[in-house]
Amino acid sequence: MTRLERTVDVDVPAHRAFEQLTRYEDYPRFMEGVREVRTLDATHLHWRAEDKGTEREWESEITAQVPDQLLAWRNLTQPQKMGEIRLEPLSDVQTRVRLRMDFELMCPVEQIEVTEAQAAQRIEADLQRFKELLEAGQKNRPEAAQNPSVKQEAWLPRLMEVWEEPLSAMRRMSQEMEGVFDRFLARPLGMTHWGAQGKRSWSPAVEVARRSGQLIICADLPGLKREQVNVEICNDKLTIEGDWQAQPQDDQVEYRRSERNYGHFYRAIPLPEGIDPNGASASMHDGVLEITLPVTPQQSQGRRLDIDASQGR
Numbered sequence: 001m002t003r004l005e006r007t008v009d010v011d012v013p014a015h016r017a018f019e020q021l022t023r024y025e026d027y028p029r030f031m032e033g034v035r036e037v038r039t040l041d042a043t044h045l046h047w048r049a050e051d052k053g054t055e056r057e058w059e060s061e062i063t064a065q066v067p068d069q070l071l072a073w074r075n076l077t078q079p080q081k082m083g084e085i086r087l088e089p090l091s092d093v094q095t096r097v098r099l100r101m102d103f104e105l106m107c108p109v110e111q112i113e114v115t116e117a118q119a120a121q122r123i124e125a126d127l128q129r130f131k132e133l134l135e136a137g138q139k140n141r142p143e144a145a146q147n148p149s150v151k152q153e154a155w156l157p158r159l160m161e162v163w164e165e166p167l168s169a170m171r172r173m174s175q176e177m178e179g180v181f182d183r184f185l186a187r188p189l190g191m192t193h194w195g196a197q198g199k200r201s202w203s204p205a206v207e208v209a210r211r212s213g214q215l216i217i218c219a220d221l222p223g224l225k226r227e228q229v230n231v232e233i234c235n236d237k238l239t240i241e242g243d244w245q246a247q248p249q250d251d252q253v254e255y256r257r258s259e260r261n262y263g264h265f266y267r268a269i270p271l272p273e274g275i276d277p278n279g280a281s282a283s284m285h286d287g288v289l290e291i292t293l294p295v296t297p298q299q300s301q302g303r304r305l306d307i308d309a310s311q312g313r
Contacts, residue, residue, distance in 0.1 A: 018068045032125060202261040216291070
């Protein structure tokens with residue numbers, strides 16, 4: 001896997017940059033070769049792109065999302081790719097967009113190969129077009145035209161979008177409402193969906209807590225055995241992944257309703273600074289995976305200075 005990191009400073013607030021990042025249907029406007037991005041559910045996207053005359057489709061999963069701060073994702077199918085975008089406010093009206101991507105230089109399915117320099121050039125061009133799209137949209141806002149230094153309230157841009165882009169706003173509101181019903185009606189957050197080539201995938205529900213200097217992560221995996229689950233800590237993420245095969249079909253059984261999850265599952269949890277991966281442990285009881293990670297307190301690099309009165313004037 002190749003890793004590339006690039007940054008670009010945009011003259012918009014962090015919340016405005018995050019809003020644009022979550023308008024996935026707008027990605028073809030600034031990403032080279034991307035023809036369509038379609039939302040499947042709250043955490044899964046379907047992509048269609050063209051590269052060197054070859055059209056390909058794949059699906060990705062949003063693995064982390066912190067409003068106005070972070071958006072992370074990974075491909076569920078070829079080509080292998082994962083990345084994250086962090087937003088760092090430089091002022092009330094300026095934000096640094098920091099992109100990090102890990103990917104294969106050659107897609108084994110289409111045999112499309114690029115050099116690291118070509119990949120870097122494409123990413124830089126995409127970031128530049130993203131900057132232009134953001135800043136052009138900001139200039140067209142009535143508040144920015146009157147006084148660019150005025151900090152806008154987070155709800156005001158969304159209110160303006162209802163008038164500027166009614167269909168897009170209605171789609172986002174519908175997706176947010178689905179997420180609310182999913183949580184209150186006991187539907188898993190990463191609900192079952194159909195991926196490329198009919199592959200079924202799902203994401204387990206997780207709980208993250210802090211206790212006695214340790215980070216405790218629990219995942220609900222009912223019906224699974226520990227040998228069916230893989231847990232890995234890589235860089236600043238913990239991943240839970242595996243496969244759960246469906247029960248053999250019984251011709252004598254007529255299913256009227258099934259809300260159980262089968263097939264491939266995956267979940268990535270960003271880890272805070274200070275995690276000690278060498279001291280991590282995992283256990284599984286009654287269908288609940290529990291992972292314990294020690295958190296090392298960040299040591300201060302400062303020290304106290306005594307004032308020497310004899311050196312005074």
